[in-house]
Structure formats: structure tokens, C-alpha cells
Amino acid sequence: MSRHRNIRKLNVAEIFEEEYEYEEEYGNENFEMTLKHKEQMEEGKIKVKSIIGQVEGITDKDIEETLWYYYFDTEKTINWLLDKAHKAQARKQKQSQKQAVSNNSQDNKGSSNQEGFAFDEPSPDDIVLNAQSKKASNTSKSKKITTKPSTLPSSVHTMNNGTKKNIGASIKESDDDDIEILEEEYKENEQLKFDIGALSLDSEAKLSKTSVSNITTPIKEPENQGAVSLHLLSNEQKTPKTNIKFSKRIDVIEEYKKRVANKLPLNLVVIGHVDAGKSTLMGHLLYLLGEVNEKAMRQYERDSSKIGKSSFAYAWVLDETGEERNRGITMDIAIRKFETEHRRFTLLDAPGHRDFIPNMISGASQADVSILVVDATVGEFESGFEANGQTKEHALLIRSLGVQQLVVAVNKLDTVEWSKARYDEIIEKLGAFLSQAGFKKDKIAYIPCSGLTGENIIHRSPDILNWYSGETLIQQIDKFEPPTRLLENPFRLSVADFFKGGIGNVSGVTVTGRIESGTIQTGEEIAVIPGGELGVVKALTINEESSKWAAAGDSVMLTLTELDILQLKIGTILCPPSQPVPITSHFLARIVVFDVKIPITRGFPVILHRQSLNEPANIIKLVDIINKNTGEIVKKNPRHLPKSTTATVEIKLSNRPIPLETFKDNKELGRIMLRKGGETVAAGVVVDILSYGS
Numbered sequence: 001m002s003r004h005r006n007i008r009k010l011n012v013a014e015i016f017e018e019e020y021e022y023e024e025e026y027g028n029e030n031f032e033m034t035l036k037h038k039e040q041m042e043e044g045k046i047k048v049k050s051i052i053g054q055v056e057g058i059t060d061k062d063i064e065e066t067l068w069y070y071y072f073d074t075e076k077t078i079n080w081l082l083d084k085a086h087k088a089q090a091r092k093q094k095q096s097q098k099q100a101v102s103n104n105s106q107d108n109k110g111s112s113n114q115e116g117f118a119f120d121e122p123s124p125d126d127i128v129l130n131a132q133s134k135k136a137s138n139t140s141k142s143k144k145i146t147t148k149p150s151t152l153p154s155s156v157h158t159m160n161n162g163t164k165k166n167i168g169a170s171i172k173e174s175d176d177d178d179i180e181i182l183e184e185e186y187k188e189n190e191q192l193k194f195d196i197g198a199l200s201l202d203s204e205a206k207l208s209k210t211s212v213s214n215i216t217t218p219i220k221e222p223e224n225q226g227a228v229s230l231h232l233l234s235n236e237q238k239t240p241k242t243n244i245k246f247s248k249r250i251d252v253i254e255e256y257k258k259r260v261a262n263k264l265p266l267n268l269v270v271i272g273h274v275d276a277g278k279s280t281l282m283g284h285l286l287y288l289l290g291e292v293n294e295k296a297m298r299q300y301e302r303d304s305s306k307i308g309k310s311s312f313a314y315a316w317v318l319d320e321t322g323e324e325r326n327r328g329i330t331m332d333i334a335i336r337k338f339e340t341e342h343r344r345f346t347l348l349d350a351p352g353h354r355d356f357i358p359n360m361i362s363g364a365s366q367a368d369v370s371i372l373v374v375d376a377t378v379g380e381f382e383s384g385f386e387a388n389g390q391t392k393e394h395a396l397l398i399r400s401l402g403v404q405q406l407v408v409a410v411n412k413l414d415t416v417e418w419s420k421a422r423y424d425e426i427i428e429k430l431g432a433f434l435s436q437a438g439f440k441k442d443k444i445a446y447i448p449c450s451g452l453t454g455e456n457i458i459h460r461s462p463d464i465l466n467w468y469s470g471e472t473l474i475q476q477i478d479k480f481e482p483p484t485r486l487l488e489n490p491f492r493l494s495v496a497d498f499f500k501g502g503i504g505n506v507s508g509v510t511v512t513g514r515i516e517s518g519t520i521q522t523g524e525e526i527a528v529i530p531g532g533e534l535g536v537v538k539a540l541t542i543n544e545e546s547s548k549w550a551a552a553g554d555s556v557m558l559t560l561t562e563l564d565i566l567q568l569k570i571g572t573i574l575c576p577p578s579q580p581v582p583i584t585s586h587f588l589a590r591i592v593v594f595d596v597k598i599p600i601t602r603g604f605p606v607i608l609h610r611q612s613l614n615e616p617a618n619i620i621k622l623v624d625i626i627n628k629n630t631g632e633i634v635k636k637n638p639r640h641l642p643k644s645t646t647a648t649v650e651i652k653l654s655n656r657p658i659p660l661e662t663f664k665d666n667k668e669l670g671r672i673m674l675r676k677g678g679e680t681v682a683a684g685v686v687v688d689i690l691s692y693g694s
């Protein structure tokens with residue numbers, strides 16, 4: 001069956017046909033490791049053990065899981081395991097120091113449990129115990145929400161019931177088109193309609209009966225009512241504590257309107273297959289815009305030619321580390337700012353190499369819009385576009401992460417003598433794929449260009465691209481439309497990184513990340529979930545500029561005081577204490593299966609990605625397969641999910657609960673990616689939380 005067929009038009013008979021093919025090929029049993037995998041696992045374990053020896057807290061299971069996660073890369077496995085063991089040790093030491101200080105001989109359960117290697121942070125029970133003992137001993141500055149929810153969390157009710165109203169009231173930008181987008185967005189949420197990767201789904205029509213009742217009921221009673229999961233405030237505590245006098249508080253939404261009135265801020269991610277020319281194109285663009293001065297540019301040219309990599313001079317503007325420059329590849333997201341006539345961009349240059357897709361996901365999850373760079377060189381476009389190339393995977397990933405607008409830079413046209421025929425061939429092939437991937441035709445623009453020569457980035461020579469009369473790259477990206485920001489939803493920030501120390505003279509702990517929804521201002525109190533620890537925002541910057549407030553869509557640094565750094569982890573969510581994000585390790589998701597080589601079966605192990613967070617998980621139940629066109633359930637309890645199917649599945653986290661919301665409650669926090677063995681196997685949205693807490 002052709003890989004390039006139109007998946008939207010896939011009919012039920014085809015799905016069954018595929019299933020039969022797979023059944024014949026793989027049988028009905030659950031998928032297990034192949035013999036080769038087992039051999040690799042054994043070899044890997046021996047190697048890892050011979051190097052690290054016996055390390056307290058590292059079990060055989062940990063080694064196996066880590067090897068599997070890194071797909072038998074022993075070096076990465078060892079680094080990760082040792083790093084975790086080191087952190088566990090540091091935590092243990094810190095706990096015993098605290099105990100010594102508090103002289104509280106009763107408070108030993110938390111520390112002993114924190115020795116556990118598998119958990120990067122205290123188990124939820126320990127958190128509560130710790131909190132209680134801290135409260136009793138009153139020795140720690142850290143505060144946390146410890147109230148045990150005896151009934152349904154009312155704040156979560158508000159989030160559910162308030163979603164439509166909030167989204168409808170999202171900030172309006174400047175013109176009619178924007179209003180149309182807002183209306184579309186509003187309708188989209190009214191109907192709980194979502195596009196996942198290749199497919200447009202109206203879940204109201206398409207969910208099974210069980211799921212519909214789960215969704216239409218505002219929220220389920222938490223199954224686990226131990227203070228384990230939701231650290232909620234009791235009714236009396238609902239107003240977040242703040243050290244700003246109410247009359248002085250900033251009306252952030254009004255301020256935001258003023259800020260975007262002139263130039264709209266947009267987060268732009270640049271994606272594409274390895275070596276497509278992403279960094280060169282964007283480095284050249286920054287140079288032409290005057291963001292890189294002549295002296296620095298000449299230095300890049302000299303230094304890159306010294307190591308025989310002169311063609312990478314523009315890429316060095318963005319690839320800043322020695323390793324990236326020596327290897328000639330981008331490894332982590334590079335962030336730069338630039339402005340066009342009507343837009344203010346935060347540029348996220350993503351790595352193209354498949355080994356760094358987790359970094360790419362982390363960057364793409366912060367993006368509003370995207371440039372997809374493809375290499376027009378004969379043979380290169382094809383290898384980026386085929387099954388294990390990154391062109392399709394990246395496009396599907398960003399669509400699944402909610403990016404709707406795309407500029408395709410058909411790059412390196414200098415290598416094909418600026419051939420119109422080649423350009424047409426590429427946009428035809430890509431166009432068919434991108435509409436299958438869920439991009440609307442009118443949201444995609446194609447720009448012929450060369451990042452190396454600079455052609456059609458800002459200027460165009462009429463004798464080179466004489467067959468083209470459209471926009472330059474810069475003109476096109478200046479037309480990106482404003483995305484809808486969830487300004488009136490509860491504040492949510494997914495921690496992308498953190499460090500000890502503060503902004504300017506302020507001391508504390510600093511976190512970086514993108515505000516997914518809501519607003520924040522200095523002086524406000526936030527809760528860290530999981531854990532429930534409380535901190536106060538003492539200072540903040542947006543794109544490294546100091547500010548008193550920030551809003552959804554902003555990439556920020558927040559310095560928090562009164563917070564224990566050990567409570568933070570990448571992927572932790574900061575939120576208002578009165579409106580905490582739920583944590584769960586068991587939920588229902590609607591997924592679209594990517595171009596997998598092996599069908600997904602019950603028990604399928606995956607790495608779940610949500611923003612920067614990634615956690616091992618298992619697909620524990622295949623609930624149903626759905627026809628994408630009609631929304632009908634075509635098969636209940638399927639034995640496996642072949643590529644391109646849309647399905648409802650139950651997912652269980654292996655190690656610990658994570659903060660997660662349903663797509664209905666928060667479009668940003670309700671999206672997930674599932675990866676296995678270095679490949680993205682599916683993307684989807686959370687439709688129901690099946691149990692709260694662990």
C-alpha cells in the first residue's frame with residue numbers, strides 16, 4: 001500500500017485490509033522485543049554494569065528501561081543513570097541535613113522514600129508527610145498546598161465550565177480575520193473538535209459512549225482521594241496570597257492589548273530534515289536584518305573556514321556550541337529574536353537530526369507558527385521526504401502540537417539551477433502530504449530560495465528567479481496571522497529549564513518556559529505541581545527583557561523565592577494555588593498512529609512527550625478504532641493499531657504521575673506525542689483523566 005496515499009480518504013475497508021495484513025505478518029499476540037533487541041539488551045546491560053558497577057538505587061530494571069529509552073545507546077544510558085543516582089544521593093544528603101536541623105526524629109519516611117531511584121522526586125505520599133512534618137517543625141521556608149480534597153475540586157470545575165466562555169473572551173487582535181480565527185477557535189472548543197496530525201476529528205460525535213459520558217460530565221470524582229494527587233486549597237484559602245496590594249495590581253489583559261497593538265509577538269519554529277539548511281537560512285536572514293554585525297559575521301567566516309567548514313558560516317550564527325560547529329549539526333534549540341514590519345518573532349531553530357527529536361519537540365511545543373525548510377537538491381528532497389526522513393515527521397509533529405500556519409522554504413534552489421520544474425515538483429509532492437497532515441491549503445505558503453546565496457530571503461534578483469513573482473521569505477512570514485492566546489484560562493507554565501540564582505539582584509530559583517495559558521505578574525504566588533510547593537514570583541523577564549507581567553504565549557524567566565529547587569523538574573507545571581493542574585498517571589487519549597513499522601499492541605511501551613517533559617508509559621488498552629471521516633467506531637477492543645489509524649487508547653505512566661489536562665480544558669497541556677525506539681509512533685490529545693494522582 002502506498003505510503004503517500006491520502007489518509008483522509010482512507011476508508012474502513014482499507015483499515016481492515018491493513019489489519020489483516022498485519023495480523024498475518026505479526027500474529028495476534030502482543031508485540032514483544034525481537035531476538036535482535038534482546039541480544040542488544042543483554043550486551044548493553046553487560047557493558048553498562050561493567051562500567052558503573054554496583055550503584056545504590058540502580059536496579060537491573062532501571063538499566064533495561066534506560067537502555068530501551070535510548071535505544072541501546074550505552075553512553076547515554078550510563079550518563080543518565082549516573083546523573084539520576086547522583087541526584088538521588090544529593091537529595092538523600094539534603095534530607096538528612098534537614099532532619100538534623102529540625103531535630104525531628106519522626107520525620108524520616110520522606111527521606112527514606114526519596115532514596116528510590118525511579119522517582120526523581122518524592123513520592124506523593126511522602127510529599128504530604130514531608131509537608132506535614134515541615135509544618136509541625138516549622139523549620140522550612142518552603143510552603144505547599146496540603147489540603148486533602150474531600151469533595152470534587154471546585155477549581156477544576158471552574159476550568160471545565162469556564163472554557164468556552166474564556167476562549168470566547170480571548171483577546172481580540174486587530175482585524176476581521178482575527179475575529180474569524182477567534183470565532184473558529186471558539187466553535188472548535190464548543191464542539192471539542194480537534195485536528196490531530198493527519199486528521200480532523202469531531203470528538204463529540206466520535207467518542208464511544210463511555211467516553212462521551214466522561215467528557216460531558218464536567219469532571220470525574222478523583223479516584224484516589226489521598227492528598228496524593230491534587231493539592232488543592234480549601235474554600236477559605238481560594239484567593240492566592242500575594243504581596244501586591246489589590247489596587248496596585250496590573251490589568252495584564254489590558255496591558256497585553258497595548259503591547260500587541262503595534263507588533264504582534266509570535267514564536268516561530270524552523271523545522272526540516274537534517275542538513276536541509278535551516279540554520280544557514282535563518283542565520284543569513286538574521287544577518288540581512290542587521291541582527292548580526294559585520295565584524296561578527298567576518299569572524300564566523302574566518303573561524304569556520306579554519307576548520308574546513310566555511311559553508312557553515314551563516315549556520316554558526318545559530319549553532320553556537322563547539323560540538324555543534326565541529327559536527328556541523330544543530331543539537332539543541334537555538335533561540336533568537338528579530339522583527340519584521342508587523343511582527344516580533346522569537347525564533348526557535350530546531351535540530352533536524354533524528355537523535356535530537358526530543359529537543360525539537362520541546363521547541364516546537366513553544367511555537368505558534370513554523371517554517372519548514374526542504375532541500376531542493378536532487379536526491380536530498382527525496383531522502384528527507386521518505387519514511388525515515390524528518391520532513392514528514394516534523395510536519396506531523398508540529399501539526400499535532402497545534403501549529404496551523406506554515407511557510408515552506410524550498411531551499412538550495414541554487415543546486416538545481418533555480419529550476420521551476422523542480423520547485424513545482426516539490427510543492428506538488430509536499431502539498432499533497434501537508435493537507436493529509438491536517439494543514440489547510442490557505443495556511444501554507446511556498447517560497448523558493450537559497451539560504452546560502454541569500455536569494456529571495458529579503459531581496460530577489462529578477463534574472464535568477466525570473467519565473468517567480470510572489471513574496472520574499474521575510475514578506476511572507478510578516479503575514480503570519482495572530483494565534484489565539486488562552487489569556488483568560490488559569491495560569492500554566494511548563495518548566496523547560498531551571499537553575500539556582502535569580503534575575504538581577506534578586507535571589508531565589510529561576511525557571512524558564514513558555515506560558516501556555518493565563519497571565520502572571522510579580523508578587524503573585526504560584527504552586528509547583530507535582531508537589532504542591534508554593535513560591536512567589538519576585539522577578540520576571542520576557543525574552544530577556546525585564547517586565548512586571550507576562551501572558552500566554554510569552555517565553556519567560558521567572559525568579560521564585562521561598563521555593564526549594566528540589567521540587568522542580570523539567571515539565572513541572574507552575575499554576576495558581578487556587579487553580580492547580582491535575583496530575584495523573586492513567587488517562588484516555590485519542591491518537592493518530594504515524595507511519596509505524598510495527599503495529600501498536602496492548603502493553604506497547606512508549607515515551608510520552610508533553611512540552612519538554614518526557615516519561616515512560618504504556619498503552620495499556622486499545623479501546624476502539626475510529627473512522628476518521630464518519631467518526632464511527634469501526635472496531636471495539638482491537639488487537640492492534642496499524643499505521644494511519646485513529647484510535648482511543650488508555651495510557652498509563654510507568655514511573656510517576658505527571659501534570660496533564662484534557663484538551664477540552666487546555667488545548668496546550670492536552671496534547672501528547674508518543675515515541676518509541678527513536679521514532680514518533682503517534683500523536684494525540686487527552687480526552688479524559690481516568691484516575692487522579694498515581
Ligand SMILES: Nc1nc2c(ncn2[C@@H]2O[C@H](COP(=O)(O)OP(=O)(O)OP(=O)(O)O)[C@@H](O)[C@H]2O)c(=O)[nH]1
Nearest residue numbers: 274275276277278279280311329330352412451452
Ligand atoms: N548550495 C547550498 N547549500 C546550502 C544552502 N543552505 C545550506 N546549505 C549547506 O547545507 C549544509 C547544512 O546546512 P545547515 O544550515 O547546517 O543545515 P541544518 O538544516 O540547519 O542542519 P541541522 O540543524 O543539523 O539539521 C551546509 O554545508 C550549508 O552550507 C543553500 O541554499 N545552497
